Amino acid sequence: MRIRILSIFCLLFGTTIPLSAQDGGLVDFMDSIGKIYVVVGVILVIFIGLVIYLIRLDRKIARLENQIMDND
Template sequence: MKKIFSFLVLLFTSFNLFAQEIEMADKMRSEGKIWVVVGVITIVFIGIITYLVLLDRKISKIEKNL
């Protein structure tokens, strides 16, 4: 019963979060700055993926030598 109550409380609070307007995002969208944010996030994501691929190659090379 406690799990069901907790689930329902979390469910209804999440609906409230979707209904809120975010002024900062609207302002950034109207000024075109949102694309700067998207670009920075994309560059960081690509950097992390590149690092993980290179790290995987190094680890695979070390495993083959052992």
């Protein structure tokens, strides 16, 4: 679990640097539409983050349910 948090962090740091220097075409495209897809991206990131959290919570509850069943 903790490893997963750390790997998300590493992913964030790792991918940021090489992507930053290139791609004038993408920047031009984003400019032409008022950069609205940046907002879409931000909302997607939040949504995906919340879903990942819910999946983890779901698993933890399932594990607890199993353990309680076994104990009985």
